[in-house]
Amino acid sequence: MTNSLEQLYQQIILDHARARHGAGLQEHRGEGVVGESHQLNPVCGDEITLRAVVRNGGVHSVSWEGAGCAISMASASVLTDLSVGLPRDEVIELVDNFRDVMRSRGRLEADEEVLGDAAAFSGVSRYPARVKCAMLAWVALEESLLAANH
C-alpha cells in the first residue's frame, strides 16, 4: 500500500474504529440536561445517534450508537474521549476547528495541542468524499449540545 493510504488510516484511527469508546447509548438519570441527535449520510447509509449530557455548563457524558466506516466510527470514538469533561462552549469551538481542518482539502494541518487524537484525521481532508464520514459524529455532538441548551 502507499504512504497516502497509511496517512489516511493512521494506526490510531484503526484502533479507535475497533475500540469505539462511547458506543452504546446510555440512559441518563439525575442532574443535567440531555441532548440527542441523529445523523445520516445518504450516500453510504452511515448513521449515528448521539446523546450528550450537559451538567453545570460542561459535557458530562457522551454515548452513541452507529454503523459506518472506520473513519466515521473512529471519529465518534475519539470525539467521545476528547469532549467529556470539557466546558460545553469549548467543545462547540472544537467542532468548528475540526470542521475547518476537514474542509481545507489538505491546506490546514490539525493542531495536536487543541484536537489531541483527532489530529490524526488531518489526512481525511485530502479525500473530499470522506470528509462527511469524519464529520458525522461531530455534527451530531454539535446538534446535541445545542439541543441541551434549553
Add this chain to the structure above:
Amino acid sequence: MTLTFTPASSPGTEGVLTDAEVRRIRNDFPILDTRVNGRPLVYLDSGATSQNPLSVMEAEQEFYEQRNAAVHRGSHSLAVEATDAYEEARAAVARFIGASSNELVWTSNATEAINLLAYSMSNASLGRGGTAAQRFALAPGDRIVVTEMEHHANLIPWQELAARTGAELRFIPVDDDGALRLDEAEALLTPSTRVLAFTHASNVLGTINPVSELVRLAREVGALTVLDACQSVPHLPVDVKALDVDFLVFSGHKMLGPTGIGALYGRAGLLDAMPPFLTGGSMITTVSMERAEYLPSPNRFEAGTQRISQAIALGAAANYLTETGMPRIEAWEASLGARLVDGLSRIEGIRVLGPAAGAGRIGLAAFDVDGVHAHDVGQFLDDRGIAARVGHHCAQPLHRRLGLVATTRASTYLYNTTDEVDFFLEAVSGVRSFFGATS
C-alpha cells in the same frame, strides 16, 4: 462511388474475445490509459457508467463541427442533414434492440423513461388521452407490482404513481440468496394488477431474471410489463420482440454512449395511445389558444429541442457494440464475472451477493467484507488505482433485505482483461488484514 470505412482497430465479429483482442479494443478507449494515484487505472465501475470509445466522441464532435442544427424544424440544408443524422441514430439504436424507429423514444436516461411512463399513466388516470388511454388509467383497487431487487429508479416513480392514483404497490420478494420468489409472484399478480415493472438484470446481484416466466404471469392477468434493461442492453444481445415486454428502458451512458441520453421502447400501438408527459414544441400537429393535437410516437414524447448530439453519439455506440459482436461481449463478460465470483468466494471473510458463478449472471459482483465497511474497502482499492463502486447502489430495500447497509461492487465490460480481474482479487485479499479484521 460509395466508400466503406473500417476503423483500423475494428475488432471484427468472429470467434470468441481473447485477452489479446481485448487489449486491441482498449486502444479505442483513451481514458483506460489514465493513471490514478500513480497507478494504472483499473476501471471496474461500468455498471455505474461506462467509458466512451473514440468513435463515439468523434461522432459527437463531427456533428458539432459539420452538421449542427435544430432537428424536425426549419428546411435549410443543415437542418435536413441534422435531422437525418438524428433519425439514423434512432434507427441504429432501435435496430440494436430489435425495435422499429417509431417504438423508440429518446429520454435523458432510464430514470426519465420510467417517469415518462408513470406520468403518462397518471395523466390517463385523470382522463387525459380519452378512451384510447383508459387502459393506462389507474384507480383505487388497482395494483402495481415491482420486485424487491429494483434500483430506486424502478421503484420510486411507481410509489409516487400509486400515491397519486390510489392504486396499491406490491413487490415480489427475494429469498436469502437474492433470487426472486416466483412462487409468490403468481399470487401477487391478481387480475387487479395493471403493471408489472422489474429489472432484467440486477445491478447488485448480477442475477438475470426469468423474463419469459414473469411476462407470462403478467399476460395472464392483463398487466402491462415494464422491463428495466439498464444492465442488460449494454451487455447481452437484447431483442424486445423475443422478450415480448410492453415497455423497456435503458441508459446510453452505460453502453459506451454519452450521459444525457437514454430511451424508452414501447410496443407499437401502445405509445400512440398514451397521453404525453412533457408538452410543448415539436410534439404537436395543430394548436389553438384552447387546446392542441399531438403527433404520434416517438415525437409525441419528445417536446422541446432534443439531445441531438447525444443521440447521434449513442447511435455510434450501438454500432460499435454491434461491430464488436454482442454475443462475444456477453460471453467475455460471463467469463470475467465467473472469475470474479469464483475468486472472491475463495477469499476468507468475503460474502458474494447473488447466485453462484455460472449461468444466469452478468459480469459483476457485489460483496461484503466481514469486519470492514464498504467505504473503507473502496478507499483501499482506489489507492491501487482500482475504481469500484461502494454503497447501496441505489437499492436500499434489497440491501436491507440481505441484512446489509453497503457493499462493494466490481462490474466489468468488454474492455476489461482477466489480468485486471486478477489484480482486483489480489487487492481484495489484502483488505481484511490491513484493517485488522482478521484477528
